[in-house]
Amino acid sequence: MGFFLETLIGGLMSGMLYSLVALGFVLIFKASGVFNFAQGAMVLFAALAMARFAEWLPALTGLDNKVLANVLAFAGAMVVMVLLAWVIERLVLGKLVNQEAVTLLMATLGITYFLDGFGQTLFGNDIYKIDIGMPKDPMFLFENIFQGGILVSKEDLYAAAIAAALVTALSVFFQYTTTGRALRAVADDHQAAQSIGIPLSRVWVIVWSVAGFVALVAGMIWGSKLGVQFSLSVLALKALPVVILGGLTSVPGAIIGGLILGMGEKLSEVFIGPMVGGGIEIWFGYVVVLLVLLVRPQGLFGEKIIDRV
């Protein structure tokens, strides 16, 4: 029982991070109808930027305040991501307006290749550190109730907390700010949005910047946990089933989907895995999604599609 809870909590915490990345997908999809495969590459790119800035700044300016260095590095990385968003809008999206979804998907795959190469050319391809002082050692809860207690990784706990905070912040931003409303308007109907004078291109830049921000935070968290290196981009694949499960267009969907899958993954791996030789979490999420879609083709929270003729 204690162990079950432990797994459950562990799952929920990694699920929170999936939600974070998934949110990036959803934001972009809602606002520009693009299924952004480059999200993973953006995570890596942002993390690399931050890690390197955190190294370079003290080296160049000789400031030795770690916190400050990190903050500046974060800011710097954010600037980079905004620039990136702007470039992408200028050179790619702006030129591919109202193409089929699959063409846009391909374009983002192209962006992925580009970013992988570009990021490593700029920032190098070794393992780099992001040290934001995350605690590395575990803590134990309820030791009096369960023998051995429930192990909770402090690091994951903090990470989950940050992610949760960010997710809430973004939801609020979407609900209550003018920009947020503008974004939602665009999401619902591009033409209409334009006709009431919302500049599409600016909205897109904003959305991609927000996605960039999300990527940066995810990159920072994962980076400090795993070290910043190429494989970070792979983690974003974990967020794909989340997006689809929640429904491409649904922010709450992304969050709940993330939690469900994070949980399901770990539980399945730990409790079912050993029976079939293990390593099943890699596909478990996708199969679950497949089954869910058979019942609800638009995902748990996506809008229903009705054919009209």
Place this chain on the structure above:
Amino acid sequence: MSERNIGEVILDVRNISLSFGGVNALTDISFNVREHEVRAIIGPNGAGKSSMLNCINGVYTPQQGSITFRGRTFSHMNSRQVAEMGVARTFQNLALFKGMNVIDNIMSGRNLKMKCNLFQQALRLGAAQREEEAHRAFVEQIIDFLEIQAYRKTPVGRLPYGLQKRVDLGRALAMEPQVLLLDEPMAGMNVEEKQDMCRFVLDVNDEFGTTIVLIEHDMGVVMDISDRVVVLDYGKKIGDGSPDEVRGNPEVIAAYLGTTH
């Protein structure tokens, strides 16, 4: 208009009700269609005309009611079955296969009649080749009939609206239907185009004796070419009868003049 021998009831719609999540598109609609006649369904936008056809085609499944076709009664139709029984259809907002050229679009209407299996088609020897040619020949007749010879190989996407409507009709005709459902075949056409289209519809009706169910906004056209008219409004039937009867029906006039009920 030449005197045609209007026959038995071929299609009988009984008490059809259809709703999407609470919104009633059709409420308790009943009407019938006789062989060889031209039957019009009219009504303001959102009256549920297209939904009615979609029920007959098995695109939508009505919650209540039945549809009887040539003596066989169905609570809901299966598109494939309907097609096999000889019901063809054109669409209000052009549902052509944009990626294909005119010939292929019309050829696709022949698919039901093509019998070669996958492997024969892959090898495309003997039977398969002959089949393709035979049906191509038939399609060419339709192309001549609709006077679109010049556009054979053009991707339909590039054709002007009026011609696309013809191709749509052509695809339906390729099925050699007994009943032809036309969803606003003249919508958005100029006078000449409308006249052409009217001619085609009537020719089809005369030459092949095809029964025609027609949705149309243009009252003039409807009154000219149809034998009987059903009037729908807000998913309810408010009138049924000969053009003249319908023309006199106060409810219909109200509906069209848009007075509130």
Place this chain on the structure above:
Amino acid sequence: MKVKSLFMAAAVTAAGLASLITSPAAFAQAKEQFYPLLVYRTGPYAPNGTPWANGKQDYIKMINARDGGINGVKLTYEECETGYATDKGVECYERLKGKNGGATVFDPQSTGITFALTDKAPIDKIPLITLGYGLSAAQDGMIFKWNFPLMGSYWTGADILVQHIAKTAGGYDKLKGKKIALVYHDSPFGKEPIPELQERSKMHSFDLQLIPVAAPGVDQKAAWLQVRQSRPDYVMLWGWGVMNSTALKEAQATGYPREKMYGVWWAGAEPDVKDVGMGAKGYNALALNTAGTHPKVMQDILKYVHGKDAGTGPKDEVGSVLYTRGVIIQMLSIEATRRAQERFGKGKVMTGEQVRWGFENLALDQKKLDSLGFAGVMRPLSTSCADHMGSTWARIETWDGAKWNVQPTWYEADEQIIKPMVKAAAEKYAAEKKWTRRTAADCQS
């Protein structure tokens, strides 16, 4: 615009093809021995692949600078980036094998690529050297004429780990009922040791728990939850690249004692522990070679290569574990060439076939190693027609939070266990491939 870009594309492609037809024309340069270098400096395994690649290259540069090549034969090289991908590796192999008078030897740096090249090598008559990786069965030189898994395979490695664990536990009888978990990279590389460990677990009746980690191994939470659940007495770590550091971090996060973790020699380098730091204190791994810049060979590299700032990588990387391994691999290739020259003519350019003989007749005793400047870096080895491994010795190293400390005791893999396994596996492979055993006569060739 569109048409232009079409022609542009056509032009690029055409130009490419044209030059590709002509590029590998094999006109032999005068007196140059060509060493193609398959490397990966990008992708998930770059941090580990890079020092390895640099070691190989620097050693060639050093030999050229110090000795002017092998008996006057200059050494040339060309790198090709495989990104650890099999098909890319095959393309690189095809590209380089014919160049500059023909390839001397290939070191694929990847188990997957090794598998793919194992069939091609005999046809092209180029030896494959897979130091400490590749096909364990390839030790049997009577069947694998062209493969040289020098200094150890995953089977010998696994065997040595068990021996060491038994020793620390206080004898094989103590292993009875103990639980050993193998956390492995879910790929041929990671699965290779399993049969050997199963063999051992039968012998000493300890139970073996298999915990796969999907490549590249960045998400191991579930794996370590399982470890925490079953609380094994020891954990063997069979990882490569990011998987290792991640594993150590997860171990820390789940509070599994690092002292009880034992890594393969591919999980015992600086990149694996560097950014875990103290978190990995006490973690052990197999050591094929020492690290450090004190050996003469490293001094020479610093002097002749970095001294003339011709170094391939950063200076402080010289002497790191994987760098050293790269140097060793290159040294063995060059010594094999030298050996071949002794038979087929000093100062001549050797063909791959001749160098193969050299590999098969390596005799590097301690004296020789010392003279080469490898004193204390590695164990002497001598290969033969039947044994393409030359040495199955290894030591254990331990991370003290700042550097690797190699423990003094050498272990040798137990022939009684390995030999029959190798034989069986080699036979099976030969049967599938319809290969035949080499004859004694063939050994003379």
Place this chain on the structure above:
Amino acid sequence: MLYRENGQFKTSYRADQQIFPILQDRIAIALVLVLAFVVVPFVASEYLMRAILIPFLILSLAAIGLNILVGYCGQISLGTGAFMAVGAYAAYNFQVRIDGMPLIASLLLGGVCATVVGVVFGIPSLRIKGLYLAVATLAAQFFVDWAFLRISWLTNDSSSGSVSAAGLQVLGLQIQSPASKYLFCLVFVTVFALLAKNLVRGAIGREWMAMRDMDVAAAVIGIRPVYAKLTAFAVSSFIVGVAGALWGFVHLSTWEPAAFNLNRSFDLLFMVIIGGLGSIMGSFFGAAFIVVLPIVLDNMPYWFGIPIDTALAAHLTSMIFGALIVFFLVVEPHGLARLWSIGKEKLRLWPFPH
């Protein structure tokens, strides 16, 4: 003036229905075939054949398969690698488990197994559409990868999970030399390309395209979605499976599941998009682009004698590659095939502008 069809009057529908109605095209294709079958095997360097032509041919085949599914039937799939893997491993099992199994037979049977798996994973397409389906197909990718790593029976209990194909031969002829391997693949590709072309220009092809363009209308004219979609999945994964078997047997000859990983699937999708959705010819263009481009790019430095750092070269390659993909999508979302036909149009009018 060369490219003119004036005076070429079709006197029968058969003449009008042939694959290349225009004389010049027929001549051109004939020349290409002669070149491919007769000239190339003699002139091409071993490297060109082993490292470029053979992969190009096999991947073209796979791309044709995928194009039938994505380009003609409009069902996006990201799981192509999985179906290649099924083809390869199935063929391998037929080869090792049944004595004297002829090579071609096991390759085709590999395709058949891929068909079965393809249909199974195709069933969701009856309910799931577009991107949702695309991601759902990833389930196939990851599950199959896992299965071949985990279920040792499938790999004939090889301890490492990697398998290898024995010395290939067809009717006593050794398929060992680059030339013979190249020709072997070429024959497969030519035959399958022809069969595929016949399908897509026949009744079933029209059903697929109908489903792609307007599924409701298709249903109304009596096309059964189930049949159309599942046949597309079946045919597609059969071809892809055979391609996978060739990739394993002929190109790699020893392989592990990683040889058919997600990147393979993406590359194939690139090929059909860049090449042109709904175009058999485009599949070849796409394959050429994706196979040759990276090689050309990372050879560049050596041709121009500027030896740049390997890592940098690799990064630049992936940057340029990515950039070009975007560039092509921007210039011509309908792919190289469309550019090709536009080029031909221009050529027809040349030298007179329209």
